[in-house]
Amino acid sequence: MHDIWVVTELVGKDLAPVSLQLLGQARQLADQTGDKVIAVAMGHEIMPMAQELIEHGADEVLVADHPELTYYRTLPYARILGELIQEKKPNVVLMGATSQGRDLAPRVAARIQTGLTADCLELSINKDGLLVQTKPSYGDNVMVDIVIPEHRPQMATVRPNVFPQPERICGRKGKVTSVPVSLQPDDLKTVVKEIIAEEQQASRLEEADVVVCGGRGMGSKENFEQLYALADALGGVVGATRPPADEGWIDPAFQIGQSGKMVAPKLFIACGVSGAVQFTVGMEKSKIVVAINKDASAPIFNFATYGIVGDTREIIPALLQEITTAKESKTGSRKECN
Amino acid sequence: MHIVVCIKQVPKTLDVRVDPVTHNLIRQGMESIINMFDENALEEALLLREKFGGKVSVISMGPPQVREALRKALAMGADEAYLLCDRALGGADVLATAYTLAQGIKKLQPVDLILCGRHAVDADTGQVGPELAERLGWPQVTLVKRLECDGNKITAWRECEEGTAVWELPLPAVVTVGKEINKPRYPTPIGIIRSGKKPITVWEAKDLDVDEDKIGLAGSPTRVTRLFSPERTSHVEMLTGKAEEVARLLVAKLEEHKIQL
């Protein structure tokens, strides 16, 4: 068996984007080697998701549906996934590097005693047919390629948003298999008391792939609304320099820098920020930095990958418009099938 | 209450590069510190000890110089320190590390709670805590930003995609914590003086009940096949034109970099 499994997850009632992104990548890898892509879906009342997974590239969906699986908890999920892996022996098991994947994947890897690579940015197959897992380390300063030569399955968690979302093929055919759920009393020791939904959270700032940061140059609390719109469009989080935090334009928990949070996202957009050293220490590890400032001599441009000299009040709306257009024209955007 | 804190020593600066010729890591300075989140884990353990009494043990697997990190943990207020140190343990990946730590911790039983950092900033996996929990057969909760304990069970506020999930679980358990949970204390002069008298117990492989195939390189399913520095643009590229034009140019650049729009 050379099946590639994608362990999918839900955010609220929807499939997590990273699950669909992983299905797309798994499909590409499987097509190279002629193998099958199998999605694993665990939860409650999730049968309707199965067809959506097939339409995003799964050949088969293993559905574990049970009231005890309504909210993610380590042990019941690990029980089901562990037993399924032991029974069906997939070659590769992939999960999103989300709060769920990061909790579940190592628990299961230790149970099966196999290797697991965290936070991959790239996946490929080498000439020996092994999965090459590329992950960053030392705060993204170094990249490493990792293989798991002998143990099976080869397991990896993958960061959200590194792979594009695959095109949905309406009416694509696949098999849906309902798997029995039998849990042990010990699996139910953990109780989920509450899920508190938060839109913008300061704790997410440090892990966000995209940070949109406003400085004093944004001018007012009202203008900060544009930053939230931009962050929403890019799936990011809004941060700020110290002056906006002092002025009360934003909760101080979102301040970036020496006396605030340290961030290192894939994309950092600095809007109306001068680039003082106390600020730049908190963001200089970001991969791609875009700086928008009306002063061409602002130090922030020395930290930028791309610089735009201009007024944020003109540039940000234009950028929002352009992103919306790009999204609409993209095949990967979420499509409904009936 | 007996709380064990798992501590990893990591380089102080993460500003490392890969030598393009030798493919070895070039580190700017070799100074090491306690992994930041592990200090949060220790602080949380010390706070719990203040409330419930008992003792806090710190444990680390690593080379002899890790004593320094353990010494600091003792100065912060830990009661006992254990170092799992042996050439045979070298080259361990997560699976082997978690197994070895579990065997060490079994010697410290009875243990009520194990605290780990949410991840180590060098290798950056965050997997040791859950794998350790599995080895011990204990429940776990990861990415915790607030913790409450009544002596028998814990309530943990954990980060999740929706926001925060509140979990309740019985002890013994393994918990991994982030930096929102507390502000680690600094060692006091008295703490530093007292720590000099506290022993650091060193265990070699033979002191642990370990299976040779499960430790070190032999017990590690993963292999690193390549180490390289990611490409970086060091000079700014200015995008010019009217607002609409620069917006279009920028979006094209973002797509080149595979930023999901």
Ligand SMILES: Cc1cc2nc3c(=O)[nH]c(=O)nc-3n(C[C@H](O)[C@H](O)[C@H](O)COP(=O)(O)OP(=O)(O)OC[C@H]3O[C@@H](n4cnc5c(N)ncnc54)[C@H](O)[C@@H]3O)c2cc1C
């Ligand atoms: C001990 C200490 C700790 C500190 N810690 C922090 C910290 O953690 N984080 C932090 O951020 N700061 C910190 N600071 C403050 C820091 O030194 C700077 O004062 C601060 O970062 C400046 O913020 P800014 O870039 O938003 O504002 P400014 O320096 O005022 O820059 C505003 C920029 O916006 C541009 N601009 C204005 N209007 C527009 C427009 N319409 N369109 C486009 N651009 C426009 C201007 O050209 C200017 O470059 C600290 C200072 C000290 C002394």
Ligand SMILES: Nc1ncnc2c1ncn2[C@@H]1O[C@H](COP(=O)(O)O)[C@@H](O)[C@H]1O
């Ligand atoms: N060698 C080690 N010795 C002791 N604890 C460790 C070791 N490696 C990892 N840990 C613990 O596990 C956490 C997560 O590490 P990692 O899984 O390597 O990212 C750390 O924050 C430590 O608490």
